[in-house]
Amino acid sequence: xxxxxxxxxxxxxxxxxxxxxxxxxxxxxxxxxxxxxxxxxxxxxxxxxxxxxxxxxxxxxxxxxxxxxxxxxxxxxxxxxxxxxxxxxxxxxxxxxxxxxxxxxxxxxxxxxxxxxxxxxxxxxxxxxxxxxxxxxxxxxxxxxxxxxxxxxxxxxxxxxxxxxxxxxxxxxxxxxxxxxxxxxxxxxxxxxxxxxxxxxxxxxxxxxxxxxxxxxxxxxxxxxxxxxxxxxxxxxxxxxxxxxxxxxxxxxxxxxxxxxxxxxxxxxxxxxxxxxxxxxxxxxxxxxxxxxxxxxxxxxxxxxxxxxxxxxxxxxxxxxxxxxxxxxxxxxxxxxxxxxxxxxxxxxxxxxxxxxxxxxxxxxxxxxxxxxxxxxxxxxxxxxxxxxxxxxxxxxxxx
Numbered sequence: 144x145x146x147x148x149x150x151x152x153x154x155x156x157x158x159x160x161x162x163x164x165x166x167x168x169x170x171x172x173x174x175x176x177x178x179x180x181x182x183x184x185x186x187x188x189x190x191x192x193x194x195x196x197x198x199x200x201x202x203x204x205x206x207x208x209x210x211x212x213x214x215x216x217x218x219x220x221x222x223x224x225x226x227x228x229x230x231x232x233x234x235x236x237x238x239x240x241x242x243x244x245x246x247x248x249x250x251x252x253x254x255x256x257x258x259x260x261x262x263x264x265x266x267x268x269x270x271x272x273x274x275x276x277x278x279x280x281x282x283x284x285x286x287x288x289x290x291x292x293x294x295x296x297x298x299x300x301x302x303x304x305x306x307x308x309x310x311x312x313x314x315x316x317x318x319x320x321x322x323x324x325x326x327x328x329x330x331x332x333x334x335x336x337x338x339x340x341x342x343x344x345x346x347x348x349x350x351x352x353x354x355x356x357x358x359x360x361x362x363x364x365x366x367x368x369x370x371x372x373x374x375x376x377x378x379x380x381x382x383x384x385x386x387x388x389x390x391x392x393x394x395x396x397x398x399x400x401x402x403x404x405x406x407x408x409x410x411x412x413x414x415x416x417x418x419x420x421x422x423x424x425x426x427x428x429x430x431x432x433x434x435x436x437x438x439x440x441x442x443x444x445x446x447x448x449x450x451x452x453x454x455x456x457x458x459x460x461x462x463x464x465x466x467x468x469x470x471x472x473x474x475x476x477x478x479x480x481x482x483x484x485x486x487x488x489x490x491x492x493x494x495x496x497x498x499x500x501x502x503x504x505x506x507x508x509x510x511x512x513x514x515x516x517x518x519x520x521x522x523x524x525x526x527x528x529x530x531x532x533x534x535x536x537x538x539x540x541x542x543x
Contacts, residue, residue, distance in 0.1 A: 164374055164388070164460045164461060164464065165374065166374050166375060166376040167373040167374055167375060168375060168376055168378075170368045170369075170373070171307055171366055171367070171368050171369045171373065171375065172366060172367040172368055173200075173304070173305065173306050173307070173366055174272070174303070174304035174305040174306065174341070174363070174364035174365060174366055175198070175199070175200050175205050175272050175304040175306070175364075176200055176201075177364055177366075177367065178200075178212075180364050181302060181304070181364045182212065182214075184268075184302070184362075185209070185214050185268070187215075188215065188267040188268050189215050189217045189265055189266055189267045189268075190209070190214055190215060190216050190217065190266070190267070190268055190269075190270060191216070191217055191218050191219070191220060191258075191262075191263070191266040191268075191269050191270070192205065192206055192209075192216060192219050192220070192269075192270045192271075192272065193219075193220040193221075193222070193251075193269060193270065193271045193272070193273065193286070193287075193290050194206060194219055194220070194221070194226060194270075194272055194273060195221060195222055195226055195273050195274075196226075196379055196380075197273055197274035197306075197377070197379045197380075197381055198272045198273060198274075199378065199379060205270075205272055205304075206219060206244055206246070207243075207244065210244065216244075216246060217246075217247075217265045217266060218246055218247045218248070218249055218262070218265075218266070219241065219244075219246050219247070219248050219249070220248075220249050220250075220251050220258060220262075220269075220290065221248050221249070221250050221251060221252070222251055222252055222273060222282070222283060222286040223252040223282045223283075223286070223382075226241060226248045237250055237253055238250050238253070249262055251286055251289065251290070252282075252286075256285075256286075256289050257289035257290060257292060257293040258290065258293040258294075258297075259293070260296075260297055262293075263293065263294070263297045263299055266299060267299070268299065268300055268301075268302060269290060269294050269299055269300070269301045269302070270301075270302045270304060271287055271290055271301060271302070271303050271304070271340070271344075272303075272304035272306070273286075273287075273306075273340070274306050274377060274379065274381045275306070275308060275339070275340045275381070276308070276309055276310060276381055276385065276391055276394060277308035277309060277310035277311055277335060277336065277337065277338070277395075278310065278334060278335060278336075278394060278395050278398065279316070279319060279327075279328050279330065279332055279333065279334050279335075279336065279504070280327040280328060280334070280398055280501075280502055281381075281394075282326065282327065283340070284329075284330070284340065284343055285326070285329050287303075287340055287343070287344060287347075288329070288330075288347050288352065288353060291344065291347060291348070291353060291359040291361065292353040292354055292357065292359070294359050294360070295353065295357045295358060295359040295360070296357065299360075300359075300360040300361070300362065301344075301359055301360065301361050301362075302361075302362050302363075302364060303340060303341045303344050303361060303362070303363045303364065304364050305339050305340065305341035305342075305363055305364060305365050305366050305541070306339065306340065306366070307339065307366065307369055307373065307375035308337070308338065308339050308340075308371075308375075309374065309375050309376075309377055309388075309391050309392070310335055310337075310391070310392070310394070310395055311337050311338065311339065311371040311372075311373075312337070312371060312372050312373075312374065312464060312467065313335055313337060313467035313468070314333060314335055314336060314337040314529065314532070314533060314536075315333060315334065315335045315395070315467065315468055315469045315525075315529070316333040316334025316335055316395070316469055316503075316504065316525065316529075317333060317334070317503060317504045317505050317508075317524070317525045317528060318331055318332065318333055318504065318525075318528035318529070318531075318532060319331050319332060319333075319504035319505075320504060320505045320506065322506070323498075323500045323501050323504060323505065323506065325498070325501040327497070327501055327502060328501055328502075328504055330347075330352055332532060333504075333525070333528070333529055333532055334395055334469060334503075334504065335395045335469065336532075336536070337371060337536070338536060338539070338540070339366075339369075339541070339542070341363035341364075341365060341541060342363075342536075342539050342540055342541050342542075343539075344359075344361050344363065345361065345363065345539040345541075346535070346536065346538075346539040347359075348361060349538065349539060350535065363541065365541050365542070366542070369542050370542050370543040371540075371542055371543065374464065376388055377391060383438050383439045384408075384409060384414040384415065384439055384440070385414075385415065386412070386413075386414070387413070387416070388460075389416050389455075389456060389458070389460065390408075390413070390414060390415040390416050392460055392463060392464065393415055393416055393455055393458065393463070394415050395469050396469050396470040396471075396473065397415045397416070397418065397455065397473075398415065398502065399469075399474060399499070399502050399503060400418050400474070401496070401497040401502060402488065402496065402497045402498055402499025402500075402501070402502040402503070403474070403477070403487060403488060403496070403499065404420070404444075404486055404487055404488065404489050404490075404492050404493070404496055405418055405419060405420045405423075405444070405450075405452065405477060406418070406419060406420060406433050406443060406444045406445045406450050408431075408433075409433065409439070409440035409443040409444065409495070410433025410434050410435065410436060410439075410440045410443025410444075410445075410446060411431055411433055411434075411436075412436070412439075413456060414439070414440070416454075416455050416456045417429075417431055417450075417452065417453065417454050417455060417456065418452045418453045418455070418473065418477060419431065419450035419451050419452020419453065420445060420450050420451070420452060421445055421448045421449060421450055421451070422481065422482055422483065423450075423451040423452050423477075423480060423481070423482075424449075424451045425482075426451065426480040427451040427452050427453070427480075428451070429451065429452065429453070429454045430449050430450060430451045430452075431449075431450055431454075432447065432448065432449050432450065433445055433446055433447070433448070433450065434446065434447060442495070443495060444493050444495040444496065452477065453473055453476075453477070455473070468522075471518040471521060471522070472518055474512065475512065475517075475518065478512050478513075484513065487512075488509050507524075508521070511524075
């Protein structure tokens with residue numbers, strides 16, 4: 144009975160943190176929902192759609208809806224996690240035929256990253272409609288750039304059906320030093336950029352961020368009723384490990400733990416909301432045990448080992464949003480409590496540990512943490528780059 148009451152109390156804390164956030168979904172009409180704005184443009188054209196499980200109109204997938212309306216869809220391109228969103232992070236996805244629609248699904252997260260000439264021979268227009276989460280290390284923006292680049296090289300136009308960015312209410316983090324360019328950081332932007340994908344597509348074009356500074360013919364079907372300060376509760380999980388509102392709002396901060404020799408919830412049903420390791424047993428009472436979960440994390444760090452650390456599931460989301468900052472305090476605390484500090488960023492311990500230089504975007508972060516810099520001191524080094532980015536960003540905004 145005591146354990147049951149404890150569980151009820153914890154659930155109440157988490158639900159209370161959600162209740163403090165006011166979402167604005169009922170005020171927003173996504174680009175995909177504005178059928179009258181783009182359906183006439185699809186008439187008598189062969190359409191390819193870049194889509195995943197978040198590509199919806201109401202409760203219907205956009206592909207299903209457009210097929211029922213007589214739109215000639217020739218194929219679908221699928222990003223990381225696949226067209227139906229059931230592949231684990233980083234897992235290569237193969238081409239396939241979709242069982243529900245009979246359409247050919249061409250993977251852009253397998254043997255190739257962008258459509259080739261043959262893929263686009265039977266295409267007049269590419270539609271891009273995928274939910275983003277507004278962080279530099281989330282790979283959807285890379286896919287969009289690759290699709291735009293392929294379209295430009297083959298004289299095909301691209302239509303972006305815009306969607307809200309759930310982390311658009313702030314801009315924070317260091318600008319990526321392009322010496323640390325990787326699959327999780329390909330643009331000289333901060334970790335949190337505060338733009339929708341439609342706006343970012345315009346920035347890609349305007350800043351010359353495609354090969355040979357080529358430009359793509361892009362049309363953005365903008366949202367109605369949206370501004371950057373609105374909070375949007377995603378109706379569909381954008382990826383298997385971003386499965387709660389809490390994880391999406393914590394993601395800009397907790398994804399940095401992918402570059403640390405600690406488990407950050409992979410191998411649980413609450414990833415990106417807990418952080419810990421077996422070596423912290425003497426420092427923390429909270430514990431959890433990562434396991435193999437097909438489609439989420441087949442081989443997580445510290446699999447089947449009891450991990451001790453931080454439980455962030457009951458973080459005050461209202462306070463988090465109000466701060467408009469990436470939280471570095473958790474990283475500093477865990478480093479200070481780690482018994483083997485030289486192992487904290489050690490990638491050799493496991494293939495599951497990412498490169499913190501790539502995630503944070505510059506090479507001095509490890510040194511700053513080790514030397515005991517405060518959160519404020521670290522953040523101050525980001526400010527000049529952030530101010531320049533904000534000036535550049537302003538040219539491409541579609542919403543207040």
